Amino acid sequence: MIAARGVADPTPAYYPGCSLDGLGNPYEVSARQVLAHLGLKLERIVDYNCCGATEVKNLSHDVSLALPSRNLALARARDHHEVVAACSGCVYSLARANEAIADEPTRMRINALLEEGGAPTYDGGASVQHLLEFIYRRAGPERVRAAVRRPLTGLTVAPYYGCLYTRPRCYTGVGKLAGTDDPIHPHFLDELLVACGADVARDFRAKTICCGGGHALSDLDVSVAFSASILAEARRAGADLVATICPLGEINIENNLDRVRAAYGAEVVRPVAYFTQLMSLAFGASLREARLADNFSRPDRLLRSRGFT
Amino acid sequence: MPIVEKSLVEVDRNDSVKLDGIDVSGDWSAFLRSRVVADLDPCILDWVKDQPLGSTITRCWQCGTCTASCCLHTDYGMAEFNPRYFLYLAKIGYATELRRYTNTIWRCLSCNKCVERCPKGVKVEEVVHAIGRYLRVTGAAPESPADRFDRAFTENLLDRGILDEVALFRTYERLEGRRTPLREMLRMGVRLFWSGRLRTGPFANRTRGWNRMREVLRARLAEDERRALSTASPVRAGAGGTR
Numbered sequence: 001m002i003a004a005r006g007v008a009d010p011t012p013a014y015y016p017g018c019s020l021d022g023l024g025n026p027y028e029v030s031a032r033q034v035l036a037h038l039g040l041k042l043e044r045i046v047d048y049n050c051c052g053a054t055e056v057k058n059l060s061h062d063v064s065l066a067l068p069s070r071n072l073a074l075a076r077a078r079d080h081h082e083v084v085a086a087c088s089g090c091v092y093s094l095a096r097a098n099e100a101i102a103d104e105p106t107r108m109r110i111n112a113l114l115e116e117g118g119a120p121t122y123d124g125g126a127s128v129q130h131l132l133e134f135i136y137r138r139a140g141p142e143r144v145r146a147a148v149r150r151p152l153t154g155l156t157v158a159p160y161y162g163c164l165y166t167r168p169r170c171y172t173g174v175g176k177l178a179g180t181d182d183p184i185h186p187h188f189l190d191e192l193l194v195a196c197g198a199d200v201a202r203d204f205r206a207k208t209i210c211c212g213g214g215h216a217l218s219d220l221d222v223s224v225a226f227s228a229s230i231l232a233e234a235r236r237a238g239a240d241l242v243a244t245i246c247p248l249g250e251i252n253i254e255n256n257l258d259r260v261r262a263a264y265g266a267e268v269v270r271p272v273a274y275f276t277q278l279m280s281l282a283f284g285a286s287l288r289e290a291r292l293a294d295n296f297s298r299p300d301r302l303l304r305s306r307g308f309t
Numbered sequence: 310m311p312i313v314e315k316s317l318v319e320v321d322r323n324d325s326v327k328l329d330g331i332d333v334s335g336d337w338s339a340f341l342r343s344r345v346v347a348d349l350d351p352c353i354l355d356w357v358k359d360q361p362l363g364s365t366i367t368r369c370w371q372c373g374t375c376t377a378s379c380c381l382h383t384d385y386g387m388a389e390f391n392p393r394y395f396l397y398l399a400k401i402g403y404a405t406e407l408r409r410y411t412n413t414i415w416r417c418l419s420c421n422k423c424v425e426r427c428p429k430g431v432k433v434e435e436v437v438h439a440i441g442r443y444l445r446v447t448g449a450a451p452e453s454p455a456d457r458f459d460r461a462f463t464e465n466l467l468d469r470g471i472l473d474e475v476a477l478f479r480t481y482e483r484l485e486g487r488r489t490p491l492r493e494m495l496r497m498g499v500r501l502f503w504s505g506r507l508r509t510g511p512f513a514n515r516t517r518g519w520n521r522m523r524e525v526l527r528a529r530l531a532e533d534e535r536r537a538l539s540t541a542s543p544v545r546a547g548a549g550g551t552r
Contacts (some may be wrong), residue, residue, distance in 0.1 A: 056437070060529060167425040218481070219454060
């Protein structure tokens, strides 16, 4: 069951996920700055737990549903109807739980687990969306444009959406529900970046290919090859840097940079930054405030050379 | 349940044909050999379709959209990674052929393009993982790097409720017998520390009130693993052989 988007929920719940409290922290910090500038409010889920990503389901179906369900139950306990997650992996597994618990026997099994573990039970009703979709729908390019103080003029950005932001629509509802992005040719990120004054690499064809992050550690050659192909395509499309919307994609590409450089040449490498970092920069934050020096690919160096401080 | 494959093309016999002095006579259309596959193992399909992950396998029509969409098959060019074929082999129970792919099936990256595009609503990515799991629990495939990662990941997050990314990285490197040079680790550690992101070990994030949930979920995890093992019959010796 996919709850309809846009149920009147003035302050949706915010599910941070492990990464935003860990390696992906620059994403969270910059996202908060962006939301504050746009006057958007989210309420953080207190005492959330890991969503299980795509790994847990390979070992236990019930555990892979109980983990996200506990978070959705916490959101419902605070009377939220919408949950916003910044990580595409979290969006996938939270939305997957929503679909699975529409089946009554499954819901009863999962709720028994939640009850036994001392958590509130979950009967559906919390629709899940990505932070990008939330910003696009609630603020939109117009309000973003109005908030820009220092346009990203002269910067060509490759908008990289990755796998699980839209896919699969049977879980995420993207392309199925009104007001969601296009699952084959997503464009929300393109529009927000243009509103920030950046040039978007229009012909960037690696928008939704896999980054190899699923096997970032367990199948190195494959994940390096995918990271390299995204960067090489960004180069071909004339981009200066790649904007990401998922901490797994960001960290996987950055973690592979040395190997990409060794195997495919230094000219392929581009810095990678979270889209909220670029938006925050356009809204007037300094490179330091937007935490751009914290990314392992050091987008701050490129941006400084382009006159940003 | 023998399945017979035979030539679907009319025999095109050409005798004494010479092209540029080279003898090319023979059967020109014999690219499909007649063969009989015996001893197919129907247990494979029974097991896979009873798993929550594999339950959609019987909806498959073998159109091949999954393989055409697959990022490993198409973008990376790993021709032998062919999800349509894996589903086919599992459905007919062709164990020996399936076992040729034990070092391939685990490489699925879970990008979900196949699930997105399947016209029949098969959750291909999940079914492929169920088939991989069947091979592992029956002892036909060794534990793969992806299996080890899934396990390390799950154990790590069940411990405190929130993933400790740095510890996961180190645990997994140990499992694979890899070691990032100490200098590299220190360089990384210092950067994470100064940016307030070295949240590992005693400084790791944790979910308050997680203890009970941890025990409940660990018990369910062990129970599911036991059930997977006890319901899967070992791949029969010689099952799926050809003659």
